[in-house]
Amino acid sequence: MRLLKLTGALLALALLGGCAAPKTVDYSAFKQSRPKSILVLPPINESPEVQASYSLMSQVTYPLAEAGYYVLPIALVDETFRQNGLTTPNDIQALPPGKLHEIFGADSALYITVSEYGTKYMLITSDTAVTASAKLVDLRTGTTLWTGSARASSEEGNSNGGGLVGMLITAAVKQVINSSTDAAHPIAGITGARLLSAGQRTGILYGPRSPKYGTD
Known part of the structure; x- marks a missing residue:
């Protein structure tokens, strides 16, 4: 229950501010391209945490669908790759755009790289952060349509007003949560929202299923 409250509070920060x-x-x-459908490819994971790729991938479909695009089902895409002997994000992202278009029929594909994922422990505190970059590619022409990056951290807006004792208590609570759950998972959801939500200065454009299509 406490973790759910923490997740809700973190999600409230998803579209506020920015690190860059x-x-x-x-x-x-x-x-010019105006894609209607998006194929989300498994993210390349450059962090030491093995769960980073699928943690982020499981959450990026929501902002894309909210933006007005048809997103190919993640489970179906994953199974198709497996049946064709492709199991690593690096191999999958190396496929020619035309081949992906031939297999899935999607207008575009989202290529994601996770460069930071997990918790860093300092002397009396800890910071859970997720950083990702992405590009949207037209699978019919191979043209890059959009690129972006985003980062979210559990320490955003943190104040040390509680003094040393308060900081120690906060650090202890964080370590209990982080040791029993994947604390970076909700942070990854915030990163995904910042990265891909339409209507932002650097986000993707609204898709054809959105009532705001064509207004950006």
């Missing part, structure tokens, strides 16, 4: 300075994104190729 605002940048300008060229949406000209995206607007």
